[in-house]
Amino acid sequence: MIHETFVASDPKSAYIQAVEKYGNKIELVSAKQLKYDDGQLRCEIQVAIPEAVYIQKTMGDDTPYEKSEEALLIEEIEALKSQLSQMKETLQHDIIDNDTVISEVKALLKRKGIAEAWLDGMINGLAGSPIAEDNRLLVSYLLEEMDEALKEKPEDLSRQKVMMFVGPTGTGKTTTIAKLAARYAYLMDRPYSVALINLDSYKVGAIEQLEHYADIMQIDHVAVENVHGFKDALDHLDSYDIILVDTAGMSPYDTQKLIRTVEYVNSDALKDLEVNLVLPATVKYEDMEDIFTNFSFLNLDSVIITKFDETKHLGTLLNFMLAYDLPMSYFSIGQEVPDDLRVASKEYLLERFIGDIDAG
Structure with a gap:
């Protein structure tokens, strides 16, 4: 994300400027009022702009850009990595989908609102293990992982x-x-x-x-x-x-x-x-x-x-x-x-x- 500052007499006008320039995909980062040298109060807001949107708006769609051989090689390597990752993910999904216990537990927790991506991250690698052979054992394991991931803020009244x-x-x-x-x-x-x-x-x-x-x-x-x-x-x-x-x-x-x-x-x-x-x-x-x-x-x-x-x-x-x-x-x-x-x-x-x- 790229940050840019907009200034106007009030916060709403400054934000409208940002939207007119970059569209609705921007995110508001901060806003403050400052007194300028002329004695007038103005509002400064800072917005975060997706890099692709920023480049498009500042350079235009038709800006000529010739990629170096090194950049092309990096793109090919990244594409290969992506293909290998997809193959691995497909294989893991096939193993999990064919495992009755895992598929049943996943289906239950998905119905209860837990995202499939989180479940896959926890379950991948468990196929064939003793944990994945018992429904209650697998649910207990996932609950322990949830307990580990959740965060609490202790009540601290030791200071003002x-x-x-x-x-x-x-x-x-x-x-x-x-x-x-x-x-x-x-x-x-x-x-x-x-x-x-x-x-x-x-x-x-x-x-x-x-x-x-x-x-x-x-x-x-x-x-x-x-x-x-x-x-x-x-x-x-x-x-x-x-x-x-x-x-x-x-x-x-x-x-x-x-x-x-x-x-x-x-x-x-x-x-x-x-x-x-x-x-x-x-x-x-x-x-x-x-x-x-x-x-x-x-x-x-x-x-x-x-x-x-x-x-x-x-x-x-x-x-x-x-x-x-x-x-x-x-x-x-x-x-x-x-x-x-x-x-x-x-x-x-x-x-x-x-x-x-x-x-x-």
Whole structure:
């Protein structure tokens, strides 16, 4: 990917410039506001452009290019490697498909949401081994591999921190924040001083909802509308152990709101910021991928998984966690505040998944 910077009076205009030049395949990397020498504020955004798109747009399709003999030889070698790899993969698939135990276990786990590519990567080489001769033994082996691959983010309250929560509309961000606030303030080995900041000026009732929770728990709550207000709020709350920041729920395709969130994340007033993606267990895999891709430029530290109570089928979620290198921090398992919240545990996730397998 090639990075390029665009400048305009506001983030949306800068992003439109980038799209007009390179199309919709670009990815937003960062956005910030700067005061130029003429005293005017302008927005700079940086986008990542696929190399092929960049070359096409800057050099044109008909640019003459003569490859060297060395380049042609390298291409031939790579093509040969690709053919050999395909032959090997075909042979492995034939062996696996003709192995009854392996094919049955693969079919079951695929039905439960685990990707065939991940299963093949784990199973290749097992054909003919004792593990592949017993269904339960093979399933146990794959569950151990899942346990090894999943990542947890330990709960660490040893230092002051600012925790920001991002994600699409309707994921349960505000309720999760209320649960965490109650946990930190009242349910730990010692009470922590907790404050809430609300950046969500879009959703009707969003400020009132968080303020209601804050009043019940007797926790300070500040609503802000811009980056300057955010900095002032952080300065005002500097003595607190933990500051929880609620952001606007948004579509992962809403460029304007995403850029505005970037401005908050890049604020020079922030010290130790943790950005947590709030993701429902009920979302289909393709949407999980889009959510992660479009929020990942916020430098995500962990994922908080909500709505465990609304599904019995966790294979899609498990498959997502296996595919992306992002640790889990908390699970929201119901609507009750603060009871239905637990520190993320891969054992809990796998136990729920095993229950689904047994049902299948």
